[in-house]
Amino acid sequence: MSRVALVTGGTRGIGAAISRALKQAGHRVVANYHGNEEAAQAFQRETGIPVYRFDVADFDSCREAIGRIEQEVGPIDILVNNAGITRDTTFHRMTLEQWQAVIRTNLDSLFNVTRQVIEGMRARGWGRIVNISSINGQKGQFGQTNYSAAKAGVLGFTKALALENAKKGITVNAIAPGYIATDMVMAVREDVRQQIIAQIPVGRLGTPEEVARCVVFLVSEEAGFITGATLTVNGGQYMI
Numbered sequence: 033m034s035r036v037a038l039v040t041g042g043t044r045g046i047g048a049a050i051s052r053a054l055k056q057a058g059h060r061v062v063a064n065y066h067g068n069e070e071a072a073q074a075f076q077r078e079t080g081i082p083v084y085r086f087d088v089a090d091f092d093s094c095r096e097a098i099g100r101i102e103q104e105v106g107p108i109d110i111l112v113n114n115a116g117i118t119r120d121t122t123f124h125r126m127t128l129e130q131w132q133a134v135i136r137t138n139l140d141s142l143f144n145v146t147r148q149v150i151e152g153m154r155a156r157g158w159g160r161i162v163n164i165s166s167i168n169g170q171k172g173q174f175g176q177t178n179y180s181a182a183k184a185g186v187l188g189f190t191k192a193l194a195l196e197n198a199k200k201g202i203t204v205n206a207i208a209p210g211y212i213a214t215d216m217v218m219a220v221r222e223d224v225r226q227q228i229i230a231q232i233p234v235g236r237l238g239t240p241e242e243v244a245r246c247v248v249f250l251v252s253e254e255a256g257f258i259t260g261a262t263l264t265v266n267g268g269q270y271m272i
């Protein structure tokens with residue numbers, strides 16, 4: 033069955049692979065972006081997936097844009113909260129701005145976006161929400177107190193929301209990717225990245241497509257008994 037799916041941060045990196053995979057699975061996909069206009073336009077031209085620019089860290093922008101998406105495309109049945117940023121530095125050097133930027137974009141966004149669609153999903157008695165967490169929310173990471181806090185928060189949010197909506201046909205799950213070959217990981221200093229890869233038993237970075245196919249599975253009709261779960265996709269780097 034074809035559903036309307038919104039992927040935040042859906043024009044680059046893991047999000048772009050998720051948008052493509054959901055389209056491939058037959059869904060009507062809408063991709064959100066914020067910063068990189070050029071990449072978003074190229075993505076839209078190449079895939080035919082409509083893109084909408086808004087800041088997931090801003091509640092009013094989310095309300096306005098998601099209202100417009102629901103009018104122009106249809107009610108959102110599938111939401112993938114993927115948008116995220118890093119501002120890596122050790123805590124003793126971290127500025128308030130670096131802390132807040134990551135918490136607002138990676139954690140407050142779950143409220144700002146999900147709040148716009150949850151009532152509709154409950155009213156229709158069906159919904160799929162997938163939140164992209166991280167290995168570093170599970171285990172902590174040197175240089176990422178802000179990011180690890182936000183991504184651990186994503187897991188708590190996922191479980192609580194899953195409980196509240198289980199009787200309404202809505203599943204809420206998290207995926208915790210490890211180190212995936214995206215711009216975000218490539219921005220890590222080369223020597224540090226090589227040290228990290230050396231800790232991955234599979235011996236390589238993951239691909240965005242390897243995360244995307246997990247999303248396709250979790251949003252399927254057949255995955256209706258899976259809720260509140262965290263699916264770990266990290267090449268064996270951290271087993272939980």
Ligand code: CAA
Binds near residue numbers: 175
């Ligand atoms: N554990 C213990 N000690 C560590 C360490 C670690 N993981 N990493 C670094 N250190 C130590 C270093 O050995 C060094 O010690 P000495 O001073 O005794 O030599 C000290 O800490 C300072 O390290 P750096 O030289 O790296 O410090 P820096 O200030 O130049 O850089 C940093 C700090 C920017 C945080 C850098 O360490 C870094 O980029 N770390 C990686 C952070 C990371 O993994 N980010 C993930 C981004 S991708 C992502 O987030 C996606 C996802 O979900 C996985």
